Amino acid sequence: MAHAGIHTDANDPLNVTNPEHAQHHIVTPLQYTFVYLTLLVCTGITAGAAYVDLGWANPVIALAIACFKAVIVILFFMHVAYQSRLIKMTIGAGFFIFLVLVTMTMTDYISRAWGLW
Amino acid sequence: MSAAIGNTILSLPDQSTAQIPKRNYINNEHGLLSWLLTGDHKRIAILYLISITFFFFIGGAFAGLIRLELLTPQPDLVSSDTYNKFFTMHGIIMIFLFLVPSVPATLGNFLIPIMLGAKDLAFPKINLLSWYLYVIGGTLTLAALVLGGVDTGWTFTTPLSTHYLNTHVITAAMAIFIAGFASIFTGLNFIVTIHRMRCPGMTWFRMPLFVWAHYAASLLMVLGTPVLAIALVLVALERLFGIGVFDPTKGGDPLLFQHLFWFYSHPAVYIMILPGMGVISEVISTFSRKRIFGYTAVAFSSVAIALFGFFVWEHHMFIMGVSNYSALVFSLLTMLVAVPSAIKIFNWAFTLQKGSITFETPMLYSFGFMGLFTIGGLTGVFLGSLGMDIHLTETYFIVAHFHFVMVGGMLMAFLAGIHFWWPKMTGRMYPESLSKLAAVTTFIGFNLTFLPQFILGYLGMPRRYHAYPPEFQVLNVLSTAGATVLGVGYMLPMLYLAWSLKYGAIAGDNPWQATGLEWQIQSPPLTENFTETPIMDHEAYDYEWLANKTKNEVTTVG
Amino acid sequence: MDSALATTDPNMPETEVYGEHEHVALPQHRHHFETEEQQREAGSFGMWLFLLTEIMFFGGMFFAYLLYRNWYYPAFVAASNQLSVPIGTANTAILITSGFCMAVGVWAAEVRKRTLLVVMLILTTVFGVAFLGFKYDEYHEKYELHHIPGNNFNVSMFTNPAAYGLKEDPLPPDMAQKTQIFFFLYFAMTGMHALHMIIGIALLFWLTWRAHRGDFSSGYVAPIENFGLYWHFVDIVWIFLFPLLYLINRHPMH
Numbered sequence: 001m002a003h004a005g006i007h008t009d010a011n012d013p014l015n016v017t018n019p020e021h022a023q024h025h026i027v028t029p030l031q032y033t034f035v036y037l038t039l040l041v042c043t044g045i046t047a048g049a050a051y052v053d054l055g056w057a058n059p060v061i062a063l064a065i066a067c068f069k070a071v072i073v074i075l076f077f078m079h080v081a082y083q084s085r086l087i088k089m090t091i092g093a094g095f096f097i098f099l100v101l102v103t104m105t106m107t108d109y110i111s112r113a114w115g116l117w
Numbered sequence: 118m119s120a121a122i123g124n125t126i127l128s129l130p131d132q133s134t135a136q137i138p139k140r141n142y143i144n145n146e147h148g149l150l151s152w153l154l155t156g157d158h159k160r161i162a163i164l165y166l167i168s169i170t171f172f173f174f175i176g177g178a179f180a181g182l183i184r185l186e187l188l189t190p191q192p193d194l195v196s197s198d199t200y201n202k203f204f205t206m207h208g209i210i211m212i213f214l215f216l217v218p219s220v221p222a223t224l225g226n227f228l229i230p231i232m233l234g235a236k237d238l239a240f241p242k243i244n245l246l247s248w249y250l251y252v253i254g255g256t257l258t259l260a261a262l263v264l265g266g267v268d269t270g271w272t273f274t275t276p277l278s279t280h281y282l283n284t285h286v287i288t289a290a291m292a293i294f295i296a297g298f299a300s301i302f303t304g305l306n307f308i309v310t311i312h313r314m315r316c317p318g319m320t321w322f323r324m325p326l327f328v329w330a331h332y333a334a335s336l337l338m339v340l341g342t343p344v345l346a347i348a349l350v351l352v353a354l355e356r357l358f359g360i361g362v363f364d365p366t367k368g369g370d371p372l373l374f375q376h377l378f379w380f381y382s383h384p385a386v387y388i389m390i391l392p393g394m395g396v397i398s399e400v401i402s403t404f405s406r407k408r409i410f411g412y413t414a415v416a417f418s419s420v421a422i423a424l425f426g427f428f429v430w431e432h433h434m435f436i437m438g439v440s441n442y443s444a445l446v447f448s449l450l451t452m453l454v455a456v457p458s459a460i461k462i463f464n465w466a467f468t469l470q471k472g473s474i475t476f477e478t479p480m481l482y483s484f485g486f487m488g489l490f491t492i493g494g495l496t497g498v499f500l501g502s503l504g505m506d507i508h509l510t511e512t513y514f515i516v517a518h519f520h521f522v523m524v525g526g527m528l529m530a531f532l533a534g535i536h537f538w539w540p541k542m543t544g545r546m547y548p549e550s551l552s553k554l555a556a557v558t559t560f561i562g563f564n565l566t567f568l569p570q571f572i573l574g575y576l577g578m579p580r581r582y583h584a585y586p587p588e589f590q591v592l593n594v595l596s597t598a599g600a601t602v603l604g605v606g607y608m609l610p611m612l613y614l615a616w617s618l619k620y621g622a623i624a625g626d627n628p629w630q631a632t633g634l635e636w637q638i639q640s641p642p643l644t645e646n647f648t649e650t651p652i653m654d655h656e657a658y659d660y661e662w663l664a665n666k667t668k669n670e671v672t673t674v675g
Numbered sequence: 676m677d678s679a680l681a682t683t684d685p686n687m688p689e690t691e692v693y694g695e696h697e698h699v700a701l702p703q704h705r706h707h708f709e710t711e712e713q714q715r716e717a718g719s720f721g722m723w724l725f726l727l728t729e730i731m732f733f734g735g736m737f738f739a740y741l742l743y744r745n746w747y748y749p750a751f752v753a754a755s756n757q758l759s760v761p762i763g764t765a766n767t768a769i770l771i772t773s774g775f776c777m778a779v780g781v782w783a784a785e786v787r788k789r790t791l792l793v794v795m796l797i798l799t800t801v802f803g804v805a806f807l808g809f810k811y812d813e814y815h816e817k818y819e820l821h822h823i824p825g826n827n828f829n830v831s832m833f834t835n836p837a838a839y840g841l842k843e844d845p846l847p848p849d850m851a852q853k854t855q856i857f858f859f860l861y862f863a864m865t866g867m868h869a870l871h872m873i874i875g876i877a878l879l880f881w882l883t884w885r886a887h888r889g890d891f892s893s894g895y896v897a898p899i900e901n902f903g904l905y906w907h908f909v910d911i912v913w914i915f916l917f918p919l920l921y922l923i924n925r926h927p928m929h
Contacts, residue, residue, distance in 0.1 A: 026785050026786070027782065029782055032775060032778045032779055032782065036775040036778075039771045039775075040768060040771060043767045043768055043771065043917075044764075046917070046922065047760060047763075047764045050760075050918070050921075050922035050926070051926055052926060053926040058924065058926075059923075062918035062919075062922055063915075065918070066917075069911075069914045070911045070914055070915065073774065073907050073911055074911070076778075077774060077775075077777075077778045078907045078908075079900075083719075084716075086312060087719070087720065087723055090720070090723050090727065091727075093340075094340070094726070094727040094730045094731070097340045097427060097731065098731060098737075100427050100428065101380055101731070101734055101735075101738060102738055104427075104428060104431070105376045106741075107440075107443040107447075108372075108376070108439045108443040109742060109745075111440040111442035112440040112443075235707065236706065236707035237707035239717040239721060240717075241705075241707070301728055305721055305728075306721075308720075309717050309720050313713060313716055313717040314708075314713070339724055339727055340727060340728070341731070342728065343728040343731040343732035343734075343735075344731050344732070344734065346732055347732050347733075347734075347735035347736060348735060351735075351739075351863070358824060358825045359825055359826065360824040360825065360855075360863075361824060361855050361859060362739060362856060362859055362860070367852060367853075367855060368743070368746070368852060368856055369743075369856060370742070373739060373742060377735050377738075645706075645707075650709065
């Protein structure tokens with residue numbers, strides 16, 4: 001009688017319950033503090049940059065900073081940097097489908113009135 | 118003790134000595150509460166089966182009323198408002214309360230853990246929560262019905278649903294919102310189970326195609342349904358507070374609603390059909406005694422359908438005022454979806470080639486599926502072509518098209534699956550000849566109902582009207598007559614399946630001599646499915662493995 | 676798994692770890708999972724899938740925002756400038772702090788420091804409530820200015836800003852009407868975000884009580900971890916909402 005527990009080696013083809021062989025990694029409070037301070041600084045930069053007239057670059061910068069903040073929250077506060085490939089791909093899939101929603105709908109709105117958009 | 122009789126692979130144990138296993142999931146616990154508070158995926162599947170059957174017959178009753186009204190050209194049975202409510206309730210109930218949960222929540226719930234060699238789904242409590250959400254959603258739908266109905270059509274098209282109707286739109290929207298979460302939780306449970314609960318040796322390419330199809334459908338449920346949810350929330354807010362997001366007079370765009378709605382509702386078509394395709398793969402393989410031809414292609418075509426499904430939704434809106442350039446892109450992408458669907462049909466056909474085919478009831482339904490789904494799919498290609506769409510959309514052609522896919526496809530697959538796994542779920546066989554009669558009746562009734570509608574639509578009869586010019590009457594009478602036959606075809610299984618619960622022949626573990634893990638355990642299964650964790654040491658649909666296993670068993674016993 | 680750190684050692688033979696699991700039947704281990712590791716992985720994967728549905732749920736509103744912001748840019752700028760950047764910035768900082776406390780709470784649970792976990796959960800709650808308090812204040816101000824979409828919506832501040840002591844350029848009446856769409860999206864998006872926070876705070880009370888009871892101090896941290904994922908997701912939504920709603924165009928337009 002074999003038990004599922006024997007198939008836990010990363011190279012064992014019969015190991016299907018935990019193929020990525022993910023291990024539980026603990027992020028330290030020091031790392032959290034660095035992330036926290038980075039987030040606060042980024043918030044300050046976002047608010048400050050909005051008051052400088054940079055033309056088309058204003059929303060780009062604001063969104064770029066927001067994306068950066070979101071990425072470090074996902075990677076460290078949510079431990080994704082240390083998670084299995086499955087979790088990383090799951091998150092990627094979520095944002096991918098969101099982008100499909102945005103871009104494919106935009107094909108309609110942008111081409112309804114070329115040049116006026 | 119088992120012997121093949123004539124042209125069938127059905128092998129039942131000796132009825133004079135056979136018994137239903139003493140311990141199984143049905144008699145493990147007793148009392149209503151043991152069902153209502155269960156965490157067992159098999160019991161939840163049965164709960165779902167009962168509830169969706171209930172809603173299927175309510176939705177069917179509305180279909181009957183619609184066909185009755187359309188028997189004559191004049192509006193003589195009901196007023197136009199009432200007719201609008203009929204087809205709206207028919208659509209809402211059939212789509213959200215029957216088709217979306219039909220195969221996944223019943224057969225999928227019952228079989229996926231067993232097929233993967235697991236004891237249960239990953240989250241039994243969430244599974245039960247899903248059923249309760251479904252029941253709440255269903256009750257709200259019934260409330261909307263009893264309070265006076267809804268007449269938006271199942272699409273809730275703005276600004277009709279937000280500004281021009283005084284029916285119970287919010288109640289119905291809330292019902293669908295809640296039922297949507299039931300479907301999200303089912304899908305979430307399946308994905309986690311398939312990723313994390315497979316037994317040793319059950320690699321991705323050893324999984325039955327039924328599981329692959331459910332995996333693809335679950336992705337759509339998880340990613341698509343929330344967009345419908347937010348669209349319905351916005352409709353409700355628009356009605357309650359007049360917030361203007363879909364109101365052209367305030368600068369909103371009514372088409373935005375349709376984009377969000379169809380972003381879910383087109384993939385929802387694949388939520389409805391993919392699990393049915395999974396059923397067909399199992400049935401075709403079992404009754405032609407062959408491994409599915411091109412297993413990998415069929416598996417990946419499910420995922421491809423799911424992925425492409427997110428890129429085509431605008432083909433529901435070609436004549437609604439979207440830009441021509443965008444329509445062109447979506448029309449081309451629509452053609453892409455035909456490819457994986459065709460891969461499936463061709464691979465099933467090649468599986469049949471030189472197979473030892475037998476014609477049991479599930480196989481008859483599967484043949485029905487293959488023929489009708491092909492017609493439904495190909496007419497979908499007509500509708501996806503920009504020029505044809507302008508002529509055919511919003512006519513009975515489109516009604517016939519999606520009924521060929523949903524009823525001719527999914528409902529046939531559902532019935533095929535129910536018959537195929539009925540011995541496993543209940544431990545008893547259904548009556549063979551009566552069920553074959555039902556399958557043939559359904560097929561004839563279906564074609565009689567919906568083939569005339571293709572012609573009606575092509576001749577220009579618009580959908581959603583309760584009166585029509587007299588020259589269309591002959592075809593409409595044919596259609597209504599067909600609906601009557603179809604109704605009989607659906608009543609029959611319900612009656613004889615209920616009968617078989619008590620009087621059916623004892624089925625034994627593996628009446629079809631099928632290879633899936635679910636057929637290697639007792640029927641009905643134990644609450645914990647397996648007495649010891651199984652190890653998958655062969656490919657899916659490996660009939661040689663099964664023959665060896667059976668031979669060894671006989672040697673041991675004899 | 677005597678020490679949570681033990682599993683981070685890559686050289687440790689896995690069979691031994693699993694061997695231990697078989698014999699230590701922890702109360703939280705549910706029967707249908709083969710191992711506790713499998714249960715934990717399944718739980719966190721399930722949570723991520725749920726967050727995926729949340730991305731798509733908010734995604735619909737983000738798309739509506741993108742569309743109308745491009746269509747009615749002047750109205751969006753004028754309406755956005757009526758939101759308070761100091762409050763918005765402060766609230767962002769408060770929410771990030773709340774998320775930081777939650778993250779430290781997860782660490783405290785992992786290294787089995789019960790008191791620290793309880794303190795961190797309470798701090799997370801306090802900052803969450805503070806955020807909602809500021810949000811209430813902002814909503815109340817909008818109510819008094821008749822900037823809540825619906826029948827009482829009043830555009831006079833945007834057609835005649837000088838009367839309100841504002842230096843903005845007045846908007847033509849039809850464009851001024853479109854500020855209602857901005858405010859609707861503002862209320863829908865921040866309202867849906869606030870609803871998620873209220874649900875989160877209710878869960879926090881329950882988790883704090885359980886943490887105080889010692890449920891999460893013996894190596895069973897899945898509920899804390901999974902709630903942490905939810906709470907950080909709510910943070911992320913706000914990280915995008917803040918620049919999109921408050922900072923469309925804060926430099927004077929000419």
